[in-house]
């Protein structure tokens with residue numbers, strides 16, 4: 001019998017567990033999926049936007065795996081805390097697979113980055129996703145104008161959520177306090193700004209297109225700015241996703257409607273678009289590189305100074321020495337996630353990943369039997385949820401090959417995992433504890449006249465888990 005710990009219950013962790021229990025080469029593997037939070041599903045629960053119900057429903061597939069008889073979910077377990085490093089884990093498990101994702105955000109490294117009102121988009125996402133580490137009152141949305149730096153899918157998510165009316169979010173699982181904040185939102189203009197051209201934006205076309213179909217917001221583009229991109233006029237040679245992005249943007253640029261209102265932060269109630277009630281504008285801007293976040297410590301941010309860029313002919317851009325300020329009292333930096341070092345594991349500072357060979361952790365360049373990685377901590381924060389499946393399969397295959405070759409301990413670990421975790425000071429929440437949280441969130445939804453409403457704090461989650469756990 002082989003006992004494996006998978007650290008992290010997001011898609012990469014769950015797909016790894018699935019690959020391990022659904023194969024026949026090494027029968028009878030028991031997988032313990034440990035998570036720091038009492039709730040499973042990682043970024044599917046705490047990263048996928050609440051209005052993306054279809055992607056969120058992936059939780060049902062992940063759930064099937066976590067309910068497999070040889071998979072055991074244990075939440076509220078802080079791997080890396082004193083007394084629970086790689087060495088202690090190896091006393092309880094033949095192998096450990098770290099699927100811990102990328103826990104923090106990349107920095108811009110420009111003046112003003114830490115002024116009040118300048119936040120990472122991942123903080124904002126955590127807040128509206130009810131992550132228990134995000135204070136319920138973290139965001140007030142008193143700004144008239146919000147500037148989102150970056151043009152990836154996270155930037156699109158936060159811009160879209162900011163552009164929605166509270167009524168559109170009431171049917172989702174956003175926490176009640178955040179819903180109240182959205183109802184009081186004063187945000188009218190949302191600027192999403194890329195440092196390169198439209199053909200190099202990182203968002204995917206489905207997500208981009210969705211911005212154009214929001215019931216109470218319109219997208220504004222500047223045709224002359226889009227045209228600065230050499231591929232704009234002739235996108236035929238671009239990879240499919242970039243070509244389709246350019247086509248969508250061009251469609252918007254060619255609309256007869258006014259493209260770019262001149263004064264940000266002003267109300268423009270309705271533009272005659274039939275059947276709509278326009279409240280907000282999403283301005284897509286390109287070839288602007290952030291140089292400084294403007295403002296002061298007392299009154300917070302008042303905008304972002306960008307340097308205008310121009311294509312350098314090699315896919316990058318160069319500065320032009322010309323600057324443009326975009327006013328905004330809220331700045332969301334959406335320039336990508338970053339992995340953080342794991343206690344006791346080697347770490348590649350540059351990539352924010354754990355060095356590995358086909359998923360085997362490399363210590364001083366040599367594969368370390370029994371230690372593996374999968375997901376963003378293995379390959380960096382890129383790709384969609386499905387990208388984790390082949391990644392997890394590769395790691396599982398390496399682990400199984402090592403087991404087959406006798407590279408993992410032959411002796412069964414001394415103690416049962418729950419005892420080891422308890423001895424390390426942990427209070428694991430088992431699967432039935434999570435079911436208690438689910439039931440409490442459904443009850444809260446009924447009480448508030450909504451569907452499921454997430455519990456946003458540690459005390460509430462742990463209390464709900466205790467009702468069944």
Ligand code: NAP
Nearest residue numbers: 150151152153154155195196202334335336337381382383
């Ligand atoms: P991302 O796709 O890597 O996009 C990061 C953006 O930040 C890019 O526009 C990048 O521009 C820009 N950027 C980076 N450093 C910058 C700097 N110093 N100054 C200005 N701009 C800078 O990251 P993400 O949006 O966080 O998404 C992470 C992953 O999650 C992606 O694979 C994404 O597709 C996925 N995701 C998917 C969905 C979905 O499927 N609906 C939703 C959310 C996230 P450059 O290109 O010039 O570097």
